[in-house]
Amino acid sequence: MSGHAINSVKPTISNEIDVIMDCSSDAVFVLALESFKILKSNNNAALLLGLFREALSEHSILEFIDSKSNTDWYSHIDSTLQGQFDNFSGRIKTSDSKALIVEAKTRLILWKNQKVLICIVKEITGFPNQINKFKKEIAFYKTILNEMPTQFAVLSPEWRYMFINKPSIGDDEFREWMIGKSDYDFCEYRNKDTELARIRQENYQAVADSKKVKEWIEEMTTKDGETIYILRKLYPYFLKDKLHLTFGFGINITELVKGEKERKKIMEIMSQKNEALQQFAYIVTHDLKEPLRGITSFSNLLEKRYTDKLDGDALDFLNFIVTGTKRMNDLLNELTSYISIKSNADAIETMSLEKAVAIAESNMQILIEETNAEITIDSLPDIKCHRVYINQLFQNLINNAIKFRKETPKIHISAKMEGGFCIVEVKDNGIGIQDEHKDRIFQVYNRLNKIDYEGTGIGLAICKKIVQLHSGKIWIESDGKTGSSFFFSLKII
């Protein structure tokens, strides 16, 4: 306000008490010393007691003091007269007998040349209830925070602890002590390396600077010397662009971390063992093939050069040797294929399953023509997979569907997408499979119809390994009479 404006305002002609009474938002009484008669009052005083202001001057304030609060009131006046300015808080009764809780401040003053009491009264009837309610609410939230299964703490912008829950520090006394303290105090108290506090402070600062949630895993040693892992998560809370609080959560993930370490160790051992096994099997199949080649070529020579010199029995025996070595060779070849199936991320590519079926069909063209096999397909999707293995998978299943026929083979191939997998069905009208054999046919060298059908017993084991390589499963449904349906699932990646 300018100096000119101030000069032009005319002050109200009034004494100080009138001004205080008019402007106060509380009830103000001027009381005679002995009788406590109301000499003067303001509007709020009239409103408080429920009377007209003019009518108040006929009453003493004592008429409105609740009998239960009388003693408090007199001792309040006494201390006022002795110059001690304590507050009176007690009950008053309004003109319509309503009990109110009030807080009063009283002073002895000189008014119109006489000693009087000026008493300022504030109604606080609802306050104690509200405070109680508030206290109860705080207790309720504290209980929740203390009972929750995770560690929780609130930090001031100076990174001092304002609240810590029980799961963070179980010891009540130590928890209380930590309030107002920093992580460095914590390390000192617990005799820990201050590196822990340094890392925490660095993270608090990062959260404050980035205004973003941050999480990290903290490795700690308990007072019993046990190593534990805590997943820490910090949430900054800003008020008007200023860091107000930081909330910190801690979840004990020791079991998980230890489990994961254990799992990695087991995986490493397994992969080493698997590698050694693969190498062993590879060497065995290779080394076995060498003498086999010798037997085959010498048997062939024997057959070629000495057929006319050998009698019937000898020729039969020779024949047994030739078929035996051929079978041995087939078995070793299949076994080598089985062993060499392994995952190769570089070999994964998107391919059409329809094309995979077409390739399998062209590889088996002669067999299909010879048997008049009819192969039909629904629309099949394109998926990411090991192309060569998927071709082999279809080839093995179609080959079996034709081999284990009881009439002209009819094969139908369909697919559906379900739960993140592509599920393919290869259905035939062949001899079917009894329930009790449904699992074992997928194991190496497990054959059911050894006499009637040729085979190595590895085909389905290869299928299973290929499917597992694609995180899927293979299974069969058959009533044992009217054919079989082979299903396999491939994870969609």
Ligand code: ADP
């Ligand atoms: P192989 O065909 O060389 O005998 P596989 O591992 O491919 O070996 O099959 C294992 C066994 O499962 C077969 O011996 C046969 O008894 C049975 N089998 C496989 N496919 C079919 C099918 N489509 N219908 C009936 N039986 C089948």
